[in-house]
Amino acid sequence: MAQAFIELLREKLPDAVVSSHAEKGGDDVVTVKRERLVEAMAFLRNDPATDFKLLRQIAGVDLLTYQTESTGGASLAGREGPAYEPRKKSPVEPRFQVAYNLYSITKKKSLRVRVELRSEDLRVPTVTSLWRTADWWERYIFDMFGVQFEGHPNLQRLLMYPEFVGHPLRKDYPVRKRQPLVPELDFPDLVRGPGPGPGGAGVPMSQTHVGRQNVDPTTYD
């Protein structure tokens, strides 16, 4: 496992490492301070003892609803609630995580370096100077989560169009909130549900196959 590399990192930059743990299934995760990210990454990449030459992916996680989300099961138990405290939970902070999945081809080891971000301050230094491939991954994270990568040469949306407002992979972005570029024909449709009209955006999954809202019932026989 990659614990040895984390120890190396701790020795080299003792104040950069916030914490580290091993996930189930053997993923080693080290959380580093945002301010020391580039330094730590440079060490991990360039030091022959670590040699993480391959940046596989940068992933983002939005923890907004991590504790509070319910999938519908056991909702009855939830309704009763514990007798002594209100159920409402505070939002999770730090809300965002940016995870860098690294790999060392020579050492055959993986490591995940993680940065935690509070929702009011979404800035991370860029690592494009270390890995060329970080360019698009950081653009991807910026596009999907709105994390600002400071010093990135060309921080623009990667997948969405420039007119798009918001960051779709954030948990508070409604799944069906579409922002059309071309005026769409909004015709009543039994199967497909409403078009992009009022109420058509952000309707829950359960509604998609009902499709009768916003439609004058007299248009059907």
Place this chain on the structure above:
Amino acid sequence: MSRLPILRPEGNVPESARLGGEENNVPVMLSRLEDSIGFFERNLSNALGWARKNSIFQYPFVTACCGMEYMSAMAGRYDIARFGAEFPRFTPRQADLLMIVGTINIKQSPVLKRVYDQMCEPKWVMAFGVCASSGGFYDNYATLQGADRVIPVDVYVPGCPPRPEQVLDGLKILQDKIQAQRHRAATVERSPEIAQRDQQRKSFLGKLLGK
């Protein structure tokens, strides 16, 4: 069950779609004169339809997974060329049939619209696969819920992706549709001059036939 009203702004409907429904509105009883005019026109129309349906030049607007099955439909085993759709033209100006092969997302939709607008009349559109027909199971912020929200579609081929046989079936259906529609030299909404000219011809033909 009665038909659902499909509302389309009139300007967006191609000639083919506007004409398609007229066949049903032809009165059963025809006078001799009108019959004789209909005879020429119908035969001309049939001939044009036959010619058009058997030489469909397709423009494969390939975006996604359906492209794999499009390849299969085009290649040796299924060979879409057997049905006159011989060779894909990769430019819209040379194509009759726009095959929307795969998911159209919102970023892509202006491109699709422009490609469609660049095609010359008469033109037909086939929604190849579920995504192009209805958005499929990609019901989210990124995806257009069917290409027909942007451009009119003639034939919908279901399947995710459709098997090549289904594609061929869709092509045959389109051919039937092309054959059945009325082909004319002018559009239905004739300009006043053309309408006047037609009227003159009609009276001329009436004189010719001794009436």
Place this chain on the structure above:
Amino acid sequence: MTEPSSEPAAPEQDPLAVETELPSSLMTVNLGPSHPAMHGTVRLVVTLDGETIVEAVPEIGFLHRGFSKSSEQSTWHQVLPYTDRLNYVSPVLNNVGYIMGVEKLASVKPTERAEYLRVLAGEISRICDHLTCVGAIGLELGAFTVFLYAIEARELLWDRISELCGARVTVSWTRIGGVATDLPPGWEEKLRDCLPRVLELTDEIDALLTRNRIFVDRTRNIGVISAEEAVDWGFTGPCLRACGVNYDVRKAHPYSVYDRMDFEVPLGSRGDTYDRYILRLQEIRQSHRIVLQCLEQLPPGPIIIDDWRYALPPKKDVFTSIEGVMAHFKLIMEGMLIPKGEVYVYTEGANGELGFHIVSNGKGKPYAIQVRGPGLPILSALPRLIKGHAIADLIPIFDSINMIGGEVEQ
């Protein structure tokens, strides 16, 4: 790997070129997203100096269809169809990659037969993927015959896949702890019958292209990238191995039953378009070896685990017992309750390392899931690969990296 005998020389200055410097200005050409010369839906803004590409800026996202967001709305098994459509040329490999992540979270080990079946179908898919890529290179360099041969070989395999999985392309075949269907009767013989034909067609493609003067001239020393640079750009899979870096997840971290398979990892030396092409041909042959070994070693036994928390109960139990119907109901409506955790799972996809970064919050749906499509880093290096080449070379380079919109743009 085999070297062609007609070794073309490195590009050298044409001695006849007297006047190389013509007064000219740069021209910007917009290729795509729907362009006659491109496949896929990438938009390339190319700046040209005459025929030479000075700069290229790719813009992607024309096939972005919200894989992550849709998956987060679906139960763990409902994500499978979305993974099919990532790399839609080799869906089984995506299925396997994703389901391995879920199994890692749930600490579930699939049955042995299922492991073999996954490798078997996965390698068939890999062959299909490489055939498509090779066929497309041929097609777009004018060798339509190659394309027809490749597609015919692919059809043969897809027939087997559809008999085994129930669909030609989008199979959604794996399940947590196993696979959906077992081999149908007589399938092995059918596969053994068609594999030689596939190899034969592959050989024909080999014969048509590998020593073809035109093809070699169009691909040799075109789109060269060095090993260090390739790693820096995040290359994996055939594109990385074409540069000579020996990194294949199947060998480096043998998952499933790859450690019991005897196969080689072909390596290139130059990292050019030709190497990427020839490497894929070699991999087809290696995958063929794996398929045969799987058939030989395939053990009997169940194809899915017997744990009703993760695997659907047999239909007989569902219809006749409350336990069965409850398990079925909860698994379908709420999904498997996968324990909390965060994994990055990586497998060897057809184009390189296919990674899934999955976060579970203990509920029936993935909390977050993001995919590392092998094509994305490779595509991001496209400007680097085509810089300095003629615009006509863009097409073979673009084909040889085998950009698949589904996995790149998610």
Place this chain on the structure above:
Amino acid sequence: MSAPAKMVKVAIDGVEVEADARDNLIEAARRIGTAIPYFCYHPRLSIAGQCRMCLVETSDAPGRLVPGCQVRVKEGLKVVTNSPAVKENQRGCMEFHLINHPVDCAICDQSGECKLQDYYMEYDHQPTRIRTYKLLKPKREVFGPLVVYDAERCIMCTRCVRFMDEVAREPQLAVVERGSHSLIATFPGQPLASKYSGNTVDICPVGALLNRDFRFQSRVWFVDQGPSICTGCSNGCNVYAESRGDRIYRLLPRRNEEVNQVWMCDDGRLAYHASDEKRALWARIGKGEASQSVGPRIALERAVQLLKPLSGRGATGSLGVSISAQCTNEEAAAAFLLGGQLGVARYFLGGNPPGDQDDFLIRGDKNPNTRGVQLAAQAFGVKLEEAAGLDEVKALIGFRTEGLPVEKLQRLELFVALAQNEDAATAESEVTLPLQSVYEQECSLVNWYGRLQRTWQAVPAQRGDSAPGWKWAAGILEGLGAPSGLKSAGDAFDAFAQRSVHLAGLTFAEIPDDGYTLEGELPSEWPARAPRPQPGSPSIRSPRPDLRLEEETSGGAR
């Protein structure tokens, strides 16, 4: 609740927990997120120990399993909830509970929120070992107007029996027969007619008791839950509205200790029908045959056109504004703003007629916001009259039309209605502007004892042209050339709060999720069993807190 809790330390699975000495093991374990499964236990009912699902090991009884619902915590107690013996008992319990359970999930309304399903997946997940036939019992026993019973699905937790005994205090249910044949029954000739019978459906952990109103209407995972306030009476019970599309499927009680605890009445459960049926959907002008739907913009223009000439005449008493007690605070505030602009001198209070009352949750005033409208009138310095005074006006603007006398409306020269439902009054209106129901908008209400509570947009789908009342009023005001600046419900509420002595310094965003009680409003008499805000609790807000603070600091010694 009032006495300070005595805290003791116990160890649950090796984790030290500081628990209230009155907690049982289930509640103590819940504090650290450890789930001890249970069917029959309910925090608000007596302990029955029927289901045996919560058996755990404790240091007090080594080698034995004790019920976690019945055993109280005590200092130094060690509890084990995950030993093999406990797990085996849980598995065995589930197997026993399922022996005679019918294969009903596909047709059962409870599936999706059924404890049997949840616990089966968590604690059992084994195939059945039963090879015999299942016991047949009565299905579809209609217990009462709202409740239907299926004996085969019943696991005899007796929660419903205990609820009727202890909370509703109308013991209408009992256990009859013995052993596996036992079932729940009503007494001969006495249906389950209590006004609180719907709660038995909520607390039933399985699909034995079902709500006849909701039965077979929707699967529970297709409906979306949104927090709101019941509009059935002036108690203001906190509810969840469960909806799909624009239709509400059921109301469920939402926990609020000081209003409704976790209960609600049957009338309240059916209160959503008013917001589902006979809705005024489209903005229209004209009455009777001549009426036509013209869309919100033209309807607003028409309303402005009709009202503009009257704006000077308000003071003479010929133009009146009628405000129903069904209006939200925001609508009331907007109505008074509009009235002020038009110079209206006469305001009328409408609303639903009073009805039954009891000593628990049901209040006689069947309007959710009488107090709120009165407070708003006070804040804007106007007097609310009874509907009898309508004889003297010639034109009327009606904010919600409940209880407006039709014969008096027919006499009017002009009637502009903002209405949620089509009724006799909207038939008389020259301009009808459709309103959203409380469940569809963000708003605030004040209940009978002065508890200010807010709602959220529980049903997000847009329905026809409907809009919140303050939005229509803002539109009219803008047309009259006096833009009100009301952009959101918060603006409308703030316009009210700024003027009110009770709400001074409060903004919409500051209203807590479970509401404030405005102290000055607390009535002296109180129904016997109704939940009551605790004195000194932070959820009581006194008027002008700044003033009060001064008094306390200066005269603290007294």
